[in-house]
Amino acid sequence: MADTAVADLDSRPSPAELAQRHGLRVAGARPPLREYTRQVWAYRHFITAYSRAKVASSFSNTQLGQLWQLLTPLTNAAVYYLIFGVILSQDRNVDNFIAYLCTGVFVFMFTQSTVANGTSAITNNLGLIRALHFPRAALPVTVTLVQFQQLLMSMVVLAVIVLATGEPLTLRWLLIVPTLLLQTIFNIGLTMVMARFGAKVTDLKQVMPFVLRTWLYASGVLYPVVLFRDHLPQWAATLLEANPALIYIELARYSLLESNQDNLVSPPAQLWGMALAWAVAMGIGGFVYFWRGEKEYGRG
Amino acid sequence: MAEQTQSKANATPAAAERVPTIIVDDVHVIYRIHKGAAANNGATAALKRIVSRTKTPNIREVHAVKGVSFTAYQGEAIGLIGSNGSGKSTLLRTIAGLLPPAQGAVYTHGQPSLLGVNAALLNDLSGERNVVLGCLAMGMSPEKVKRVTPDIIEFSGINERGDFASLPMRTYSSGMGARLRFAIAATKDHDVLLIDEALATGDRKFRARSEQRVRELRANAGTVFLVSHALGSIRDTCERTIWLEGGVLKMDGPTDEVCNAYEGR
Numbered sequence: 001m002a003d004t005a006v007a008d009l010d011s012r013p014s015p016a017e018l019a020q021r022h023g024l025r026v027a028g029a030r031p032p033l034r035e036y037t038r039q040v041w042a043y044r045h046f047i048t049a050y051s052r053a054k055v056a057s058s059f060s061n062t063q064l065g066q067l068w069q070l071l072t073p074l075t076n077a078a079v080y081y082l083i084f085g086v087i088l089s090q091d092r093n094v095d096n097f098i099a100y101l102c103t104g105v106f107v108f109m110f111t112q113s114t115v116a117n118g119t120s121a122i123t124n125n126l127g128l129i130r131a132l133h134f135p136r137a138a139l140p141v142t143v144t145l146v147q148f149q150q151l152l153m154s155m156v157v158l159a160v161i162v163l164a165t166g167e168p169l170t171l172r173w174l175l176i177v178p179t180l181l182l183q184t185i186f187n188i189g190l191t192m193v194m195a196r197f198g199a200k201v202t203d204l205k206q207v208m209p210f211v212l213r214t215w216l217y218a219s220g221v222l223y224p225v226v227l228f229r230d231h232l233p234q235w236a237a238t239l240l241e242a243n244p245a246l247i248y249i250e251l252a253r254y255s256l257l258e259s260n261q262d263n264l265v266s267p268p269a270q271l272w273g274m275a276l277a278w279a280v281a282m283g284i285g286g287f288v289y290f291w292r293g294e295k296e297y298g299r300g
Numbered sequence: 301m302a303e304q305t306q307s308k309a310n311a312t313p314a315a316a317e318r319v320p321t322i323i324v325d326d327v328h329v330i331y332r333i334h335k336g337a338a339a340n341n342g343a344t345a346a347l348k349r350i351v352s353r354t355k356t357p358n359i360r361e362v363h364a365v366k367g368v369s370f371t372a373y374q375g376e377a378i379g380l381i382g383s384n385g386s387g388k389s390t391l392l393r394t395i396a397g398l399l400p401p402a403q404g405a406v407y408t409h410g411q412p413s414l415l416g417v418n419a420a421l422l423n424d425l426s427g428e429r430n431v432v433l434g435c436l437a438m439g440m441s442p443e444k445v446k447r448v449t450p451d452i453i454e455f456s457g458i459n460e461r462g463d464f465a466s467l468p469m470r471t472y473s474s475g476m477g478a479r480l481r482f483a484i485a486a487t488k489d490h491d492v493l494l495i496d497e498a499l500a501t502g503d504r505k506f507r508a509r510s511e512q513r514v515r516e517l518r519a520n521a522g523t524v525f526l527v528s529h530a531l532g533s534i535r536d537t538c539e540r541t542i543w544l545e546g547g548v549l550k551m552d553g554p555t556d557e558v559c560n561a562y563e564g565r
Binding site: 016018027028046050054056129130202298 | 394
């Protein structure tokens with residue numbers, strides 16, 4: 001009796017054992033981190049093609065089309081200048097307030113719109129996720145690249161504004177390249193965090209505008225950053241000076257604005273150190289965090 | 301019906317030697333739907349709830365697949381039938397690893413590919429660009445994509461009435477869109493192939509072409525799953541059929557037996 005029971009068990013192993021014996025794998029299992037990274041890299045062509053397609057389609061229902069890539073930053077700068085430069089005349093401490101303001105606005109917009117779109121990177125693409133196999137990290141990276149292309153347009157506008165307001169063209173301008181690259185890595189990491197978070201908490205999308213507005217006010221975009229030290233207690237000012245958005249904005253101002261060299265929030269060396277630290281920490285941390293949720297994204 | 305599978309497995313002496321390619325082990329799939337946007341659930345009602353502190357379940361769960369188990373073997377073509385909303389497409393997505401099961405597990409040999417007409421692409425982009433994107437998303441190299449793009453457009457037949465490939469997909473009729481999506485998905489050869497209603501796509505001419513293509517794909521694939529409401533095409537292509545009803549496996553056996561039972565219900 002006992003013998004037959006054993007034989008029975010042998011002839012019909014549990015599904016898991018059977019799967020193991022024939023080398024089957026769990027469907028939709030999360031690959032190891034190294035393998036996952038390799039997959040994301042293998043999908044780089046998809047990522048670039050998808051982001052280019054997104055850019056092309058984003059204005060396809062407007063009459064001016066891609067021109068809006070230039071018009072949006074210009075309009076933004078005009079509005080902020082009208083309010084903070086003319087009406088509130090905030091420019092007492094800054095020599096070239098228009099250029100100062102525009103640099104801040106454009107650099108901040110990059111992070112802001114990346115985060116805003118990244119929050120719904122998973123939920124907006126659920127159809128794609130439930131139809132096709134690809135490393136889901138491609139989606140937040142795509143979001144960042146779309147905004148990066150917008151940033152390049154904004155930088156062209158910015159270069160014109162900065163030169164037109166009387167700033168000299170110096171070799172230091174080259175430093176804008178590493179600045180924006182570090183910011184891009186930071187943004188990719190942050191978008192991955194927001195994408196996973198936003199996939200779970202769908203109400204987050206409604207809250208993000210307020211969070212981002214607060215971040216904007218805390219990032220020294222619209223007013224001279226020296227006001228931090230003048231008006232805030234020591235600890236609060238120190239905290240604000242570690243704000244990654246502020247750091248990337250200040251580095252951009254350091255690169256482009258000759259007139260603003262004495263008004264930096266921290267010495268350049270310190271800014272570079274913090275910019276690098278934020279990019280590495282957020283880039284790696286965000287990627288690992290996103291990878292850990294890879295299995296769940298199809299659920300919605 | 302579980303006994304039926306078991307007795308079948310016991311009856312065949314070669315059962316132990318057959319190579320399983322897909323093992324579905326007591327799989328449950330649950331969709332969570334946030335009711336926040338429901339009509340009877342307006343802002344005032346929500347506020348009232350918060351003020352009066354009554355708890356209403358804000359999330360509704362739809363239990364789409366309830367404990368399905370079966371094993372598919374190398375070389376089998378399995379039909380999946382059942383009425384609308386019985387969990388067929390959901391089960392396929394779970395087998396493909398696109399939708400995680402809430403409970404249980406699916407084991408597969410290699411990476412199963414889902415061949416559906418639902419692959420969401422970008423409606424604002426031209427058909428041609430969608431082809432390129434779709435192929436890249438399936439993991440093809442850019443060189444190969446360039447090579448196969450004209451074939452796909454040719455196969456889909458969207459250019460039969462003028463140059464539609466360069467127009468945005470939102471200008472397509474629903475049939476044209478479905479044809480293009482099927483053409484994209486059917487480009488690749490697959491280990492384990494899951495076909496979701498693809499044969500019902502498009503007009504008669506296209507259907508003949510797509511059935512031919514599916515037959516070719518089947519010849520190269522190890523195991524094929526076919527979801528369809530057309531029992532005819534299931535009888536043509538599958539020797540085994542699984543009948544799902546209300547998320548539960550109702551019957552699993554030879555196609556003729558199951559189809560007859562399904563028709564006579």
